[in-house]
Amino acid sequence: MQVGAPTIELNDGHRFPELGLGTYGLNGDEGAAAVGTAIASGYRLLDTALNYGNEDAVGRAVRESEVPREDLVVTSKLPGRHHGYDEAHRSIDETLGNLGLDHVDLYLIHWPNPSVGRFVDTWKAFVDLRDSGKVRSIGVSNFTPEHLRRIVDATGVAPAVNQVELHPYFPQAELRKVHQELGIVTESWSPLAKRSELLTEQPIVAAAAAHGVAPGQVVLRWHVQLGAVPVPKSGDAARQKENLDVFGFELTDDEVQAISALERGRLWDGDPDTHEEM
Numbered sequence: 001m002q003v004g005a006p007t008i009e010l011n012d013g014h015r016f017p018e019l020g021l022g023t024y025g026l027n028g029d030e031g032a033a034a035v036g037t038a039i040a041s042g043y044r045l046l047d048t049a050l051n052y053g054n055e056d057a058v059g060r061a062v063r064e065s066e067v068p069r070e071d072l073v074v075t076s077k078l079p080g081r082h083h084g085y086d087e088a089h090r091s092i093d094e095t096l097g098n099l100g101l102d103h104v105d106l107y108l109i110h111w112p113n114p115s116v117g118r119f120v121d122t123w124k125a126f127v128d129l130r131d132s133g134k135v136r137s138i139g140v141s142n143f144t145p146e147h148l149r150r151i152v153d154a155t156g157v158a159p160a161v162n163q164v165e166l167h168p169y170f171p172q173a174e175l176r177k178v179h180q181e182l183g184i185v186t187e188s189w190s191p192l193a194k195r196s197e198l199l200t201e202q203p204i205v206a207a208a209a210a211h212g213v214a215p216g217q218v219v220l221r222w223h224v225q226l227g228a229v230p231v232p233k234s235g236d237a238a239r240q241k242e243n244l245d246v247f248g249f250e251l252t253d254d255e256v257q258a259i260s261a262l263e264r265g266r267l268w269d270g271d272p273d274t275h276e277e278m
């Protein structure tokens with residue numbers, strides 16, 4: 001029986017769930033409990049980062065879960081202050097120590113931090129880390145087409161995933177096309193646009209009524225139909241279940257287009273060419 005989200009194949013052959021749990025803000029005992037309820041309700045993809053300060057909570061939920069470790073896809077991210085070849089090798093050890101796990105399933109460069117000027121060296125380390133067994137799949141986050149081309153040209157290795165800001169206000173059509181050309185899976189951060197007023201937008205409310213689902217489910221289904229993997233964060237067990245339950249209905253092409261037409265651009269200070277995330 002299918003539990004949770006269906007899976008797709010990454011460019012390295014590994015399977016990857018079509019929807020996961022964002023964990024930014026899920027810290028401490030409460031955070032670990034919330035991640036635990038998500039796993040129990042069927043989430044298999046978890047998204048954390050060294051900079052979230054909650055790898056310990058996420059790792060605890062994974063270790064205490066009854067779901068076998070090999071069924072879970074644990075993602076973490078390397079911060080800007082750890083860019084560099086040797087630094088990346090040290091950073092993964094810190095992350096694995098925090099998680100209390102012997103490997104992560106997906107490791108991402110959190111931001112390109114072009115001002116640091118070391119994301120290519122960092123990517124070279126990621127390629128080697130994949131061979132070390134500490135990391136199963138490697139990817140990036142917040143990379144533009146130019147950043148992607150630089151790391152692919154330097155190593156011949158395309159990331160399995162690029163996790164980027166993506167929601168109906170910022171559908172990222174051009175970047176998604178580049179990902180398709182390079183065989184990179186698009187993962188959507190802040191897929192619900194951090195709740196905001198998105199869930200009251202007319203095309204979303206109308207589609208929710210037409211399909212008998214909640215507005216958040218319409219938004220997450222829109223991601224899935226674009227071919228992007230959303231990682232909505234919720235600390236609430238009922239909303240976690242609702243967010244995962246988006247594989248039993250289909251939006252029409254008109255509905256998808258009407259939702260994409262809400263486009264207005266980036267919502268936060270997240271221009272990858274200038275954002276400083278250390």
Ligand SMILES: NC(=O)C1=CN([C@@H]2O[C@H](COP(=O)(O)OP(=O)(O)OC[C@H]3O[C@@H](n4cnc5c(N)ncnc54)[C@H](OP(=O)(O)O)[C@@H]3O)[C@@H](O)[C@H]2O)C=CC1
Pocket residue numbers: 021022023024025047048110141142163164188189190191192193194195199214216217231232233234235236239240242243
């Ligand atoms: N790579 C990067 O640079 C970044 C990565 N991320 C990742 O993406 C994840 C998700 O993004 P995030 O910024 O958290 O924002 P989201 O778009 O996932 O929105 C989360 C907010 O929506 C609420 N919410 C969740 N489900 C529903 C629902 N069904 N109906 C109504 N409200 C709902 C949550 O509240 P409640 O918890 O109470 O349900 C929370 O306030 C992060 O947690 C993180 O893992 C985020 C930003 C940048």
Ligand SMILES: O=C(O)C(=O)[C@@H](O)[C@H](O)C(=O)CO
Pocket residue numbers: 024049110277
């Ligand atoms: O949440 C993340 O993954 C980030 O990259 C953060 O920079 C986030 O965007 C934030 O708002 C931190 O204050």
